[in-house]
Amino acid sequence: MNGGSEGLDLSSIRLIGTAVTPAVMVSACGIVATGLDNQIARMTTRMREMLREARQLPEGHSRRVLLGQEVAILDRRHAILARAIALAYTALLSFVVTSLLYLTKRQLDIPEALPVMSFSLGVLLLGAVALLALASLRLSRLAIRLEREELFGAQGPPPEA
Numbered sequence: 001m002n003g004g005s006e007g008l009d010l011s012s013i014r015l016i017g018t019a020v021t022p023a024v025m026v027s028a029c030g031i032v033a034t035g036l037d038n039q040i041a042r043m044t045t046r047m048r049e050m051l052r053e054a055r056q057l058p059e060g061h062s063r064r065v066l067l068g069q070e071v072a073i074l075d076r077r078h079a080i081l082a083r084a085i086a087l088a089y090t091a092l093l094s095f096v097v098t099s100l101l102y103l104t105k106r107q108l109d110i111p112e113a114l115p116v117m118s119f120s121l122g123v124l125l126l127g128a129v130a131l132l133a134l135a136s137l138r139l140s141r142l143a144i145r146l147e148r149e150e151l152f153g154a155q156g157p158p159p160e161a
Contacts, residue, residue, distance in 0.1 A: 020099075022095040023099050025119075036085040040085065050074070073143045076139055087126075088126070088129050091125035097118045
């Protein structure tokens with residue numbers, strides 16, 4: 001051993017590393033939640049703009065039908081992303097619990113499986129967040145297609161690569 005590592009308990013270093021990994025995931029969850037929150041806020045603003053536009057159009061105007069369809073899509077996207085943000089915060093809590101379990105492992109008799117299960121739950125929840133975000137993107141494409149069809153007709157110009 002070299003002079004710098006004398007007196008170091010390698011199990012303590014491993015324990016710190018094990019406890020820090022979930023803490024990094026907490027930060028990642030916070031970033032994901034912030035991104036989702038920003039998307040939700042932009043959707044809410046866009047929905048209000050579309051509703052304002054629809055109210056100003058005369059009854060029976062074709063644009064009102066399109067705006068109604070897009071508002072319905074935004075409402076579905078909003079619900080999906082609201083679920084996603086709830087799952088992101090639940091994952092964040094799961095990673096916090098994992099860190100706490102590892103940090104108190106020496107003081108309490110905590111089975112090794114418990115923090116592993118807590119960490120795994122957080123990872124699964126983040127996977128669910130990703131799936132919900134993909135579902136939201138699919139709906140976003142649907143709304144864009146509706147706008148494109150209104151502007152250019154059913155065929156429309158081919159999208160640029």
